[in-house]
Amino acid sequence: MSLVEKIGTTDTPLLKVAGLSKHYGARIGCADVNFDLYPGEVLGIVGESGSGKSTLLSCLAGHQRPDTGQIAYDGRDILAMSESERRRLGRTDWAYVHQNPRDGLRMGVSAGGNVGERLMAVGARHYGDIRGKATDWLGRVEITTDRIDDRPSSFSGGMQQRLQIARNLVTGPRLVFMDEPTGGLDVSVQARLLDLLRGLVRDLGLSVVIVTHDLAVVRLLAHRLMVMQGGRVIEQGLTDQVLDDPQHAYSQLLVSSVLQV
Amino acid sequence: MKDDSTAEAYNFAYLDEQTKRMIRRAILKGLAVPGYQVPFASREMPMPYGWGTGGVQVTAACLVPEDRLKVIDQGADDTTNAVSIRKFFSRTAGVATTERTQDATLIQTRHRIPETPLHVGQILVYQVPIPEPLRFLEPRETETRKMHELEEYGLMHVKLYEDIARHGQIATSYDYPVMVEGRYVMDPSPIPKFDNPKLSGSPAIQLFGAGREQRIYALPPFTKVVSLDFDDHPFQPSKAAHDCDLCGAARSYLDEVITDDQGGRMFVCSDTDFCAGRREMGHKGRLWAPETEGAA
Amino acid sequence: MIRIENLSKSFTLHNQDGAVIPVMVGAHLTVAPGECVGLIGQSGAGKSTLMRMVWGNYLTAGGSIHIGMLDVARAAPRDIIALRRDTLGYVSQFLRVVPRVPTLNVVAEPLLALGTPAPKARARAADLLQRLNIPERLWTLSPTTFSGGEQQRVNIARGFAHDYPALLVDEPTASLDAANREVVLELILEAKARGAAILGIFHDEGARSRVCDRVVDVTGFTPKAAA
Numbered sequence A: 001m002s003l004v005e006k007i008g009t010t011d012t013p014l015l016k017v018a019g020l021s022k023h024y025g026a027r028i029g030c031a032d033v034n035f036d037l038y039p040g041e042v043l044g045i046v047g048e049s050g051s052g053k054s055t056l057l058s059c060l061a062g063h064q065r066p067d068t069g070q071i072a073y074d075g076r077d078i079l080a081m082s083e084s085e086r087r088r089l090g091r092t093d094w095a096y097v098h099q100n101p102r103d104g105l106r107m108g109v110s111a112g113g114n115v116g117e118r119l120m121a122v123g124a125r126h127y128g129d130i131r132g133k134a135t136d137w138l139g140r141v142e143i144t145t146d147r148i149d150d151r152p153s154s155f156s157g158g159m160q161q162r163l164q165i166a167r168n169l170v171t172g173p174r175l176v177f178m179d180e181p182t183g184g185l186d187v188s189v190q191a192r193l194l195d196l197l198r199g200l201v202r203d204l205g206l207s208v209v210i211v212t213h214d215l216a217v218v219r220l221l222a223h224r225l226m227v228m229q230g231g232r233v234i235e236q237g238l239t240d241q242v243l244d245d246p247q248h249a250y251s252q253l254l255v256s257s258v259l260q261v
Numbered sequence B: 001m002k003d004d005s006t007a008e009a010y011n012f013a014y015l016d017e018q019t020k021r022m023i024r025r026a027i028l029k030g031l032a033v034p035g036y037q038v039p040f041a042s043r044e045m046p047m048p049y050g051w052g053t054g055g056v057q058v059t060a061a062c063l064v065p066e067d068r069l070k071v072i073d074q075g076a077d078d079t080t081n082a083v084s085i086r087k088f089f090s091r092t093a094g095v096a097t098t099e100r101t102q103d104a105t106l107i108q109t110r111h112r113i114p115e116t117p118l119h120v121g122q123i124l125v126y127q128v129p130i131p132e133p134l135r136f137l138e139p140r141e142t143e144t145r146k147m148h149e150l151e152e153y154g155l156m157h158v159k160l161y162e163d164i165a166r167h168g169q170i171a172t173s174y175d176y177p178v179m180v181e182g183r184y185v186m187d188p189s190p191i192p193k194f195d196n197p198k199l200s201g202s203p204a205i206q207l208f209g210a211g212r213e214q215r216i217y218a219l220p221p222f223t224k225v226v227s228l229d230f231d232d233h234p235f236q237p238s239k240a241a242h243d244c245d246l247c248g249a250a251r252s253y254l255d256e257v258i259t260d261d262q263g264g265r266m267f268v269c270s271d272t273d274f275c276a277g278r279r280e281m282g283h284k285g286r287l288w289a290p291e292t293e294g295a296a
Numbered sequence C: 001m002i003r004i005e006n007l008s009k010s011f012t013l014h015n016q017d018g019a020v021i022p023v024m025v026g027a028h029l030t031v032a033p034g035e036c037v038g039l040i041g042q043s044g045a046g047k048s049t050l051m052r053m054v055w056g057n058y059l060t061a062g063g064s065i066h067i068g069m070l071d072v073a074r075a076a077p078r079d080i081i082a083l084r085r086d087t088l089g090y091v092s093q094f095l096r097v098v099p100r101v102p103t104l105n106v107v108a109e110p111l112l113a114l115g116t117p118a119p120k121a122r123a124r125a126a127d128l129l130q131r132l133n134i135p136e137r138l139w140t141l142s143p144t145t146f147s148g149g150e151q152q153r154v155n156i157a158r159g160f161a162h163d164y165p166a167l168l169v170d171e172p173t174a175s176l177d178a179a180n181r182e183v184v185l186e187l188i189l190e191a192k193a194r195g196a197a198i199l200g201i202f203h204d205e206g207a208r209s210r211v212c213d214r215v216v217d218v219t220g221f222t223p224k225a226a227a
Helices: A003-009 A053-060 A083-091 A111-121 A127-140 A157-169 A187-204 A215-221 A239-244 A249-256 B017-032 B053-062 B080-093 B141-149 B154-167 B193-199 B272-280 C047-055 C077-086 C103-113 C118-131 C148-160 C178-193 C205-211
Strands: A015-024 A027-037 A042-046 A068-073 A094-097 A175-179 A207-212 A224-229 A232-238 B068-073 B106-110 B123-127 B178-180 B184-186 B205-210 B215-219 B225-227 B254-258 B265-269 C002-013 C019-031 C036-040 C062-067 C088-091 C166-170 C197-201 C214-217
Touching: A015 A053, A027 A053, A027 A232, A042 A053, A042 A215, A053 A175, A053 A207, A083 A094, A094 A157, A111 A127, A111 A157, A111 B154, A127 A157, A127 B154, A157 A187, A187 A215, A207 A215, A215 A239, A224 A239, A224 A249, A232 A239, A232 A249, A232 C077, B017 B053, B017 B205, B017 B215, B053 B080, B053 B106, B053 B123, B053 B205, B053 B215, B068 B080, B068 B272, B080 B106, B193 B225, B265 B272, C002 C047, C019 C036, C019 C047, C019 C197, C036 C047, C036 C205, C047 C062, C047 C088, C047 C166, C047 C197, C077 C088, C088 C148, C103 C118, C103 C148, C118 C148, C148 C178, C178 C197, C178 C205
Parallel strands: A042 A207, A042 A224, A094 A175, A175 A207, B068 B106, B106 B123, B123 B205, C036 C197, C036 C214, C088 C166, C166 C197
Antiparallel strands: A015 A027, A015 A068, A224 A232, B178 B184, B178 B225, B205 B215, B254 B265, C002 C019, C002 C062
16 A cells, blocks of 8 residues: 555544553653554654653553553554553564664574564564565665674664664564664764665655654654653644744753754 | 482482472473473482483472382483482482383483383483573573463574574574474473474373473473474484494484594494394394494 | 635744744735735745745644645644645755755655655656756765755755645745746746646745736734734
8 A cells, every 4th residue: 555545545543642641659751641643654752861752652662551541553452452462563563663773683693583583473484485585674774685694793883773673674564663763873874774764664654653852853754743841742743843833942942952063 | 229228318219298299289280281381499409400400300209119210311321420310319219220211110311312112101301401492592581481471482483594594404403492282382401303203292201300490391191292493494303324333223313432533433322222222132233243342 | 725814923932031922913815726926025024934834834823824625724733744745835945855865866755755656756856857957967966965056956846846736935046047047937837827826935026027926015914014
């Protein structure tokens, strides 16, 4: 199904979040978060450290359990699911790109094995086919196929991050969670990665929730933006609107703090 | 061979009765859920970890005075460990011992399954170093437990994939992972993959004990056990392409013995009882001569 | 096609003690299909502000902006994204691109986003780039290293890749030589001819008189003038 068809005709959100809250004792992790995400949309979540964006992401991705609220994916109640179902979702329909690629890869397994793991986890049992798909995906993330049997420990940071992306996308997920995917990469490497992500989002019609503190990344990648402060969403809207015409005091501060190059 | 001299100093088979009950409960649980690793409270044994404490505890819990015990290590009855453990039970349980597989009621083994087919009523106890088949790929116990609970075994095939990518074939030659009754992936202990087919459909009860890791698991008789593989790289129970030089057996697992410093070598059955039995029946290998008996 | 009614805008600068700056009040404007309306008024009078509100880049303080049936001032972000994809085009003053993307792909992107097959999208992009005198050897390079004028022309090519029914153009002929200015004006006239409603800012009087059917002075919407 082409991207146009996906965006144009679907009226049901792929992800629907209502009243989501998570507390750590008396401290607010995130509070009363509401949003809808449609197929093919990229939602950026920005805020400084401690804003609650990482807590929100981990609640959405099922790494933590929120205290209140609802999360519906494709009409299914995520919080009511069994752990087995949620984990299965995490291996097929969902993807999670960690900030540090080492957290999202098996460093002791070859690049091909890393990419093939999700396939094997859902029952692929033909070595030749698995290897073929792994080769294909390495190509798509611009890793030369002669590295397929090398371990990620021998890769550069940018390469590891691209491998993590390939590993996550091989089963054709529809929703991708990204936690600071360009953090720790140098600028030119970031540019390459962002370009790659944009292309994949468009070609595969992915929905993405991306958490970052880097406004340049969201401007490039996100259609919509949520600004968080102190655990709450203080502003949300079109990315370019929030960045060019911020309404909330904190958003204005955030935008004006960006260094101009 | 019985040794009653210090029998009064020990409870039957060394362990106290409560411990034996605890281990038996674990064994019954293991038999009820084939391939599932049951935690148990492993006791301090008079031998260090890594020397078969798990197997010894399982054997101790199973033994009754009427048992006839066989102990093998890498197929041989006469290596140090096999001898020590046999003596241990001889002393603490006073049970009869034997080297003949078909005469034994309980066989404790390290890293081999006897060639002679087992029959109903026999118990085979395996010594297991690392019970968790996923351990080397996933070091976190919390994760591996989840994987077993939720049947998430993709990682197991990753291991095999890595083998093929690195060596052109599945190079795992022992400790080859198996799927039990289509539910649990199990580590069969470091037996050669040649022995894997014997795990499946065996008339004997097979018990696995890991003392240091504190796990017991089991295969009740006639359990279906399948070795993992890929559709285009099927499992091969391979062995050295030789016959036994002593008894001529074509289908038994062989030990390679270096005979001199010019590269001379011979291949002999790893299962000493099996080999001796064949020779008794008149089978002869390439290098068999009556004078060489005992020299191998 | 474009209908602005009673539009107002103010900025609240929280970091300057919450100073409220009203910049527009009671703006009215319509652009019919096939029409080109030019916004005039001195610098700072609100021309770009008005454009940005129509684009959805700025929020409004009151009033409505109808592009066809959709009121941009009240629309959900989703709907504005869809609007920008197939109905409303924007040729801004500055080119903002993702680094590393070749010029041809930059220009083809609006068509690719609509699901146009890649070869067709790229052919149209090539066509436009040629008209705008961007040499073919530059098509595989990212425009981030181009001169200001070249970047502007790439920007324009991208803006005209898809036949938008409504188009916003902000200083499209700035920093262009006479020949290229002519090409841009032709593109605008062609868009008009096919029925597009165009709202534009042209500092160049000559350009304005060539393409605009009428002008609207935004000074009339400045709060000081109203008071």
